Amino acid sequence: MIPRVTATIDLAALQHNLGVVRRLAPRSRVMAAVKANGYGHGAIPAARALEAAGVDALAVACLEEAVELRRAHIHCPIALLEGVISEEEAAQAVYQRLQVVVHDHWQIELLQRLGRDAQVGIWFKIDSGMHRLGFPLTDVPRLLDVLRAQPGWTLHGWITHLASADEPDNGFTREQVARFDAALSGVSGPRSIGNSAGIIGWPEARADWVRPGLMIYGASPMPGQTGADLGLKPAMRLESRLIAVRDFEAGETIGYAQSWTCPERTRIGVAAVGYADGIHRTFRSGTAAMVGGRRVAYAGRVSMDMITLDLRQAPDAQVGDPVLLWGEELPAEEIAAQAGTIPYELFCGLTQRVHFRYR
Structure with missing residues (x-):
């Protein structure tokens, strides 16, 4: 599995x-x-x-x-x-x-x-x-x-x-x-x-x-500072993977309530993670993620089991590629601020469906 x-x-x-x-x-x-x-x-x-x-x-x-x-x-x-x-x-x-x-x-x-x-x-x-x-x-x-x-x-x-x-x-x-x-x-x-x-x-x-x-x-409670700024090391890396990649024309809308519109021909990726895993609906369009080491952005509403991503900054992305939700290269403090919350809530909000591994 x-x-x-x-x-x-x-x-x-x-x-x-x-x-x-x-x-x-x-x-x-x-x-x-x-x-x-x-x-x-x-x-x-x-x-x-x-x-x-x-x-x-x-x-x-x-x-x-x-x-x-x-x-x-x-x-x-x-x-x-x-x-x-x-x-x-x-x-x-x-x-x-x-x-x-x-x-x-x-x-x-x-x-x-x-x-x-x-x-x-x-x-x-x-x-x-x-x-x-x-x-x-x-x-x-x-x-x-x-x-x-x-x-x-x-x-x-x-x-x-x-x-x-x-x-x-x-x-x-x-x-x-x-x-x-x-x-x-x-x-x-x-x-x-x-x-x-x-x-x-x-x-x-x-x-x-x-x-x-x-x-x-490994996270900072101080506004405007990340754990790395204080010499701390983030302990958690949260990842999903792409399960679909498709191209859509300008004007096509993405996801529930048609809340995001493709501004041009746009490659959209679907990652297998959603609010049932702890990625809350407060993660709005524009919230950052990373695919293949490149920053991309959420496009449309978070669903129960999936998020949709604007892959224009990662045009070579393919099904199976890892998607970083937060970790060393993408600080939880930054993601929390974009989602209108705090790192505590990101960490504590993960559900039992998330697979944990320790090293």
């Missing part, structure tokens, strides 16, 4: 990118995010590659993601970024030796039901301005009281999340860091602030721990 759509994942690129993080934040320990199936790259292969490269910890969103990694014999520390949502999950987190990010008092109550001597590793999440999850800044003294009352609990640190770190001219990031530092003045325990954008753009966010996500996979 020949796969119609293949995502090739370069695991050495993840290890290289971890090295870039360490160079940017040499005094920080690194908790790499492998949530959302490793940002669409495959959580288990990504975790294995990062563990082999000496990552200090991994981060997932929920218990199910952590259990998947433990069952795959991933042994390094794993943090649950959303914490636990039931007493059963709390007990399972302890059994699986997970670090629980606690962001609300009802989660404290769940963990307290395990008993005063239960061995629970926790992070306290503080809301410094993101206003999504986290305790108010003024709750820090109360949280210290909770710790004193739970002798079995181990505090791994204090964590916050940045709202606008990908906006270099927005001073709110600096304000968030200052609020976080002020709330924890005189309080012991490691701090974790910087996500990928914080690591890249804000030295003050490179605290005791950093939490890279997108940059581990």
Whole structure:
């Protein structure tokens, strides 16, 4: 069987990118995010590659993601970024030796039901301005009281999340860091602030721990920059192949709703990939792809299983030729911008129909 759509994942690129993080934040320990199936790259292969490269910890969103990694014999520390949502999950987190990010008092109550001597590793999440999850800044003294009352609990640190770190001219990031530092003045325990954008753009966010996500996979969260601009290596290469090539006269229309018209005699290629694979309908006419090393453009709407391409820049293209959707020569950041979205959504949006291979 020949796969119609293949995502090739370069695991050495993840290890290289971890090295870039360490160079940017040499005094920080690194908790790499492998949530959302490793940002669409495959959580288990990504975790294995990062563990082999000496990552200090991994981060997932929920218990199910952590259990998947433990069952795959991933042994390094794993943090649950959303914490636990039931007493059963709390007990399972302890059994699986997970670090629980606690962001609300009802989660404290769940963990307290395990008993005063239960061995629970926790992070306290503080809301410094993101206003999504986290305790108010003024709750820090109360949280210290909770710790004193739970002798079995181990505090791994204090964590916050940045709202606008990908906006270099927005001073709110600096304000968030200052609020976080002020709330924890005189309080012991490691701090974790910087996500990928914080690591890249804000030295003050490179605290005791950093939490890279997108940059581990070789893409940049910063507007106008690609991962390559930052010394990162893209880990994913997404390809399909041409299954039809035909010539049409000027004025002929292509695809659903006749949304693209041939401006002259035009060679049109059909690639076997569509929104059922994760190429959303927001990929408009003009979005770039590559055939035979040459840039071509989408022509007409994305279908469930196919896209149509204007091959005037690749006139020698033939059935069977590979079509690059994104990869090293065609950065995901560029394609995401053309599609009105972000690289995170491209990576995480790939479906089970895509064939993954790892090298």
